[in-house]
Amino acid sequence: MSENHTSAPAVAPAPEEIEAALAANASDEMARLQSELAELKAKSADLADQFLRAKAEAENARRRAEEEIAKARKFGIEGFAESLLPVCDSLDAALALPNATAQQLREGSNATLRQLTAALERNKVVAINPPAGEKFNPNFHQAISVVPAEQEPNTVVAVLQKGYVIADRILRPALVTVTAPK
Incomplete structure (x- = not known):
């Protein structure tokens, strides 16, 4: 047996109801968009503030x-100059002696040279003074001249003038005489 199901005809909403529903949806959408806009403005203002702070920093x-x-x-040279002051004091003291003997001047000069060498070494300035027989190094x-x-x-025979290095940088190479190749 077959039963006939008849469905009731659907009632179409009235145009006023459709208009009211559309207005409600538009109103909800507008509120959502305004809320999103307010959030984005706040976020934008916060980012602008962070940017300005970072820029200032x-x-x-x-x-x-x-x-x-x-x-x-x-x-920067203050420490170096400070370490040279005792050397200046020693030279002033030597020049203040009116009747210094040659021996006194020699001893004073040696002491002053030791002070100067110590001051240079404290500031990482080291002499390059290769001994005779050391292999010639063009970096130092x-x-x-070349002599038999x-x-x-190709080894050092004599040093004509000491060289100096500061840390790892050459200030002046040592001037040397080297042996001729055989």
Whole structure:
């Protein structure tokens, strides 16, 4: 047996109801969009504030770095100059002696040279004074002349002028005489 199901005809909403539903949806959508806009404005203002703070901090760091560099340039040699003051004092004292003997002047000069060498070494300035027979090193030595000698070829025979190095940088190479190749 078959039953016939008849469905009731659907009632179409009235145009006023459709208009009211659309207005309600539009109103809800407008409220949601306004809320989202307010959130985005707040987030934008917060990011703008963070940006301005970061920019100001970067500017302050740059300014502080420039001031430190200026101070380093201006006063960087202060420690070195301070370590040379005793050398100046010794030279002043030597010149203040009106009747110094040659022996006194020699002893004073040696003491002053020791003070100067110590001051240089404290500031990482070290002499390059290769002994005779040391292999010639063009990074630290400058050959002034080549002479025949009984030692190995290409070795230092004599130092004509000491060289100096500061930390790992050559200030002046040692001027040397080297042996000729055989």
